[in-house]
Amino acid sequence: MMKLFVFASLVAIAFCAPREKRQLSVSTIAVTGAGGSQGCVVTGNVLYANGIKLRDLTAAEQTELTTYQTEVEQYKNQLREILNQRRENLKSRLMSRGQPQQQQQQQNNQVDNEENLPKAPEKPSFCTAEETTQYYFDGCMVQNNKVYVGGQFARDLSSDEQSQLKTFDTEQTAYQKAVQAQMQTQVRGLFGGSDFLSALFGEDSGVNQQQAVATTPASTGTSTLPPKPTVPQFCTAIY
Known part of the structure; x- marks a missing residue:
């Protein structure tokens, strides 16, 4: 019960730690999405x-946009064809129950070969992270x-402020990764380096737990x- 309480606390910290980064740097780079005005949109x-x-x-x-539009349409058509083919194969597999095993295996192999989906087209070069990150x-x-x-x-940022923003982004990204890594280390140390679900429900044997602890002596540190x-002072909110 104590482990469950401590684990819940760690999970809460893990969700809170990177939240500042998401507020300060929210990336919306997608070209193809669910619609709306997020990411890159071209009209005319x-x-x-x-x-x-x-x-x-x-x-x-x-010209690049025209090529991209053509590739996206081809990509959608390929996905549509695969979806229709899988639907037909599913019907065939359901109807083939009771048929010879060799015939069923051939149909299964046909479905397995379709797992390789087409690759989505690359987004145009004019839709970059530098221009779309908020x-x-x-x-x-x-x-x-x-x-x-x-x-x-x-207003526009000055050249000095642009340098400050780049530095802040680099440092904030490193800080967030370090916080996440520390959380993972603490969770592993809390449960002796084993899978936390197994440790939580007592499924690991005593030998496995001893070996896990022996291999991660510094995990609890x-x-x-x-x-x-330091957050750049590009604007000042007056309360």
Whole structure:
């Protein structure tokens, strides 16, 4: 019961730890999604990122977009054909029950060969992480080195501020990875290095538990986290 309580506490910390990163740096890079204005959207020849107008596409980028549209349509058609074929194969397999084993094996092999799905087309080069990543700070949002307040464009970041943002992103990413790694180490140490579900319900034998503890002597120790990154002061919220 004590392990269950401690584990629940660790899980709560694990969910809370990276939350700041998600608030400060929310990436929406998808080109093909469920719809809406998130990610990259092109209407006419105008490029938008997360609902914010970026620029007009160049002639080369328009050609790239046309190629991408063709590849996406081909990809959808291939998926549609595979789905229909699998539906027919499923019907055949259901109807083939009771048939000779060799015939059933041939049908199973046919289904197995269809597991290799077509590869989705690569997104266009003009839809980059640099242009679509959003950083949410206290009072404003930064995207593509531009500051927005209340959804309205406010100003461009200076060259010095752009360097600060890159440094912050690098340090925050490293900090988040370190927190997650520490949490994994603590969970492994708590349950003797074994699978936590098995340890929780007492399914590991005493020998296995001793071996796990012996192989992870330092897992219960506390590793040093890198310093928490300093959040850039691109805007000031007045309370």
